[in-house]
Amino acid sequence: PLVLGIESSCDETGVGLVRDGVLLGDALASSVDEHARFGGVVPEIAARAHLEALVPMMKRAVSAAGVSLSDVDAVAVTAGPGLASALNVGLAAGKAYATSLGVPLYGVHHLAGHAAADVLGHGPLPSPCVVLIVSGGHTSLLLVEDLVRRPIRHIGDTADDAAGEAFDKVARLLGLPYPGGPAIGRIAEQGDPAAIAFPRAKVGDFGFSFSGLKTAVARWVERHDGPVPVADVAASFQEAVADVLTARAVAACRAHGVTTLVVVGGVAANGRLRDLAAKRCREAGIELRIPPPRLCTDNGAMIAAVGDLLVAAGAEPSRPDLSADPSAVLTHAQLGGPILV
Numbered sequence: 001p002l003v004l005g006i007e008s009s010c011d012e013t014g015v016g017l018v019r020d021g022v023l024l025g026d027a028l029a030s031s032v033d034e035h036a037r038f039g040g041v042v043p044e045i046a047a048r049a050h051l052e053a054l055v056p057m058m059k060r061a062v063s064a065a066g067v068s069l070s071d072v073d074a075v076a077v078t079a080g081p082g083l084a085s086a087l088n089v090g091l092a093a094g095k096a097y098a099t100s101l102g103v104p105l106y107g108v109h110h111l112a113g114h115a116a117a118d119v120l121g122h123g124p125l126p127s128p129c130v131v132l133i134v135s136g137g138h139t140s141l142l143l144v145e146d147l148v149r150r151p152i153r154h155i156g157d158t159a160d161d162a163a164g165e166a167f168d169k170v171a172r173l174l175g176l177p178y179p180g181g182p183a184i185g186r187i188a189e190q191g192d193p194a195a196i197a198f199p200r201a202k203v204g205d206f207g208f209s210f211s212g213l214k215t216a217v218a219r220w221v222e223r224h225d226g227p228v229p230v231a232d233v234a235a236s237f238q239e240a241v242a243d244v245l246t247a248r249a250v251a252a253c254r255a256h257g258v259t260t261l262v263v264v265g266g267v268a269a270n271g272r273l274r275d276l277a278a279k280r281c282r283e284a285g286i287e288l289r290i291p292p293p294r295l296c297t298d299n300g301a302m303i304a305a306v307g308d309l310l311v312a313a314g315a316e317p318s319r320p321d322l323s324a325d326p327s328a329v330l331t332h333a334q335l336g337g338p339i340l341v
């Protein structure tokens with residue numbers, strides 16, 4: 001099927017077209033610059049930016065894909081989690097396009113989208129696999145048997161901050177621009193990852209905690225005399241995050257007898273995390289899959305990818321009264337649909 005995907009959960013307006021697991025074309029607009037001076041995403045600004053960008057991105061994606069809107073077989077739209085005002089813009093657009101094209105609408109969980117991004121380019125996910133989601137608002141280890149046909153099992157979550165949130169907060173206290181992940185990644189290349197021994201917190205068997213790490217960085221900077229060696233702090237912080245994420249993900253694979261690890265979400269664009277995951281998976285005999293960096297951060301193609309899987313699985317469309325669920329927990333890839341068991 002040809003599926004149109006729409007993403008508007010945060011500050012990226014994404015539109016993508018996927019046919020049978022293949023990304024045909026996509027387009028992305030970001031309001032990140034408009035939020036920069038506030039140090040974080042402002043919901044009203046994000047919603048207005050989505051409203052302005054949606055139709056232009058739709059046109060650009062359709063033309064990049066070389067298809068016509070009338071060829072579309074289904075529409076998939078992020079229904080949560082995310083900012084309510086931002087989600088509502090994409091949801092209204094998704095309903096309008098689905099209704100006017102006379103095709104079914106599928107509400108999609110944003111984090112299932114992050115996982116499905118890896119299907120584009122790498123093919124179907126093996127069953128079972130462990131998925132490490134590391135994004136701006138979430139950090140979870142999942143046991144996935146079938147992304148759209150089976151409930152998704154959480155085997156570990158963060159007890160406090162998400163990994164991306166830690167990057168953003170540490171960047172802020174180092175005076176680096178928002179979003180912090182890419183900025184820390186860049187400056188860390190000039191630093192020594194072993195310069196400072198920051199803590200690696202573990203919670204339970206496979207859980208994470210990053211707020212203590214953020215506080216440790218703040219303390220270290222506060223107590224340091226003289227100019228802060230920003231590159232060394234950034235590299236040491238990044239090393240602590242990459243270390244704990246990869247160690248726990250590999251341990252989760254081992255404990256569950258799983259031979260494939262899939263790393264997704266915005267932080268999966270991080271070079272050091274990618275390298276360390278590759279090294280540790282190689283040593284453990286685990287196959288590692290990570291989407292290309294541009295599909296790690298928010299985009300419309302990943303939402304279309306979930307829609308494509310749902311249609312292929314014969315899932316019922318979501319209910320017409322599908323509404324945004326800003327705090328949706330990831331148990332099923334589809335939102336507002338009949339629960340698949």
Ligand code: ATP
Nearest residue numbers: 135136137138164179180181182266267269270298
């Ligand atoms: P969620 O998906 O949890 O709802 P989100 O959609 O805002 O949150 P993503 O778009 O998946 O998050 O990822 C954005 C996060 O990824 C930000 O915290 C950003 O700092 C981080 N990030 C992006 N690129 C990199 C990078 N190269 N290194 C580290 N972190 C990165």
Ligand code: MG
Nearest residue numbers: 010011012298
């Ligand atoms: Mg973003």
Ligand code: FE
Nearest residue numbers: 135136297298
């Ligand atoms: Fe995201």
